[in-house]
Amino acid sequence: MGYWSATLARSLLGRRPELICEPAIWEDGVAELARRTLGGHRESGAFLLGEKGSPRRIHRFVYYDDIDPNALDTGIVLINGRLLGDLWKICREEKLEVVADVHVHPGCYRQSASDKANPIIPEADHLALILPNFAEGSNLPGAIGVHRYLGNRRWRDESERWFPPFHMGWYAWL
Template sequence: MTFWPLTSIWRLFARRPELSIPAPIWSDLLNGLRARGRDIRESGAFLLGPPGQPRRVSAIVFYDEIDPHAFDTGIIVIDGACMADLWAICRRSGLAVIADVHTHPGGAGQSESDRRHPMIAEPGHVAMIIPDFAADPVQLKAVGLYRYRGNFSWDRITPRFLRSSLKIELA
């Protein structure tokens, strides 16, 4: 009988998380969302990384960095003309938008507005919702991840056996 160490089994059979974020970027993201939302309104950002899979975040572009009025109404509204600035950032950096993130005052479920107005309306795009305006401490299991299927249809991304959906990289 052969026994395999758990780490070997993990490497062979575990699937990569849907979204991976280095701890310093995760910290910057949460701090930026909190500063912009001030516990009273939604805030959000685009998450950039190398194109393709796996989705590993390497940069953040907060919505108000491309549209200074994105948070003025208490909900997120981005002027479509401002998206050209995002695409310019992507071209300059060689990165792509691999996900978007925004906060909610309560849980991390998608609102009807979230479903009907994807930030990036491309099938396969990932949207993350952080509950409680990203108040400290953020519990990863409470964060919502959703994959856009197209035609205003989404799948909730949930952890599976030997696979987390969101990973914060500590090292």
Template sequence: MSAPLLELPPALWDATLAHLRQQGAGVRESGGFLLGKVQRDRRVATHFLPYEQLQHDALQADFVHLSAASFGRLWDYCADHDLDVVADVHTHRYGAGQSRSDSENPMLAIAGHLALIVPDFAQGPVHLEEVGLYLYQGTHRWQRFRGQPVTTLIKFAAAEDTP
């Protein structure tokens, strides 16, 4: 796989990490959806929508939990702003591997959905090769990317380069 799976402006990535870092405060998971446009195999993120904006108590447990009503709010937000869900991103305490819960319960159970996991609750500098990138294949199967491949599958593009 040579083409990037995800494109986004560096400022959006930095702002997303800053939000995850602050919201999780180094003690709990945090996350949200990267929104933008999906065109065939090209996914371009232009916005970040934190989980807690969809459901105020989404981060109250040791893991992220969104109710069905939260997904209704997500789809309404996307429709109102002409956006698609490009990926979900959340933090883990230590590494960027998927938990069993992550693997068995994708945020969007649609083949082609991307999930990113940021290690160490996004505390301190986050290098792209430390991020876990997961491409949902359907029926609880994922294609997993870790380490150096992630740096070629996520492309930082200036906002004017994105649709």
């Protein structure tokens, strides 16, 4: 679905999204994530900062390797929690919160065992997005992984819902 038809269908059916992003912010962020895979040689990822509300709104990407320079060295994303000070500083200064996270996979958008065992933000209802194929294909809701953290290292895969909780573009009640 295009941005407008998806928005219209959601509004008519009352399927309010939980997380939204303007297309320009999303497209720039995703292009940068693809660039940071170094031509498909490693995963990359980012904290998604924005405003918590209903829905949560993504304002900017903060790339894992800008917070922890070694985060991408093993090929999969591993962040040293002791280096998160810079992230919290950005949040404080810009009055933003981590509203979701996103990372890139070589293949499909299912979670790996490591992804399931290591939630980036271990809060119930946190959404972890996964872009398949090193972010080289479509990276719109419907073609990407949308995984909801339930707590206690349990997750629910909501990627293939007709109305995933992540929505691109404008949204309002009609």
